[in-house]
Amino acid sequence: MSILFKGLAEPSRMTIMRALMIEAELCVCDVASLLQAPVANASHHLRSLHRIGLVKHRKDGKLVWYSLDDEHVRSILQLAMVHEEETEAPHVQA
Structure with missing residues (x-):
């Protein structure tokens, strides 16, 4: 689980997951536009998310389309968003 949460801890990747x-589905060029970053950066983030099992991809000619891997991933993200909304500030312990 630590790999999964480490992957989601990167702000650009969380932006991709929310989108x-x-x-x-989003293609790499859509993600690059969303992040206002080069296609190479978007592709790197998407490969990382794919490697840890959060997104899947399909090829359509020269385009590669990405989507959430399954409903479990969607559920994890929805629960995290609800928790974030209910929590005023992050809890930090020394």
């Missing part, structure tokens, strides 16, 4: 909750 994939709204859109069924």
Whole structure:
């Protein structure tokens, strides 16, 4: 689980995951536009998310489309978002 949460801890990756909750699929160019980053950076983040099992991809000609891997991933993200909304500030312990 630590690999999963480490992958989600990166702000750009969390932005991608939130977008994939709204859109069924996004291509690398869509993600690059969303992040306002080069396609190479977007592709790197998507490969990382794929490697840890959070997103899946399909090829359509030269385009690669990404989507959430399954409903478990969607549930994890929805629970995290609800928790974030209910929590005023992060709890930090020394």
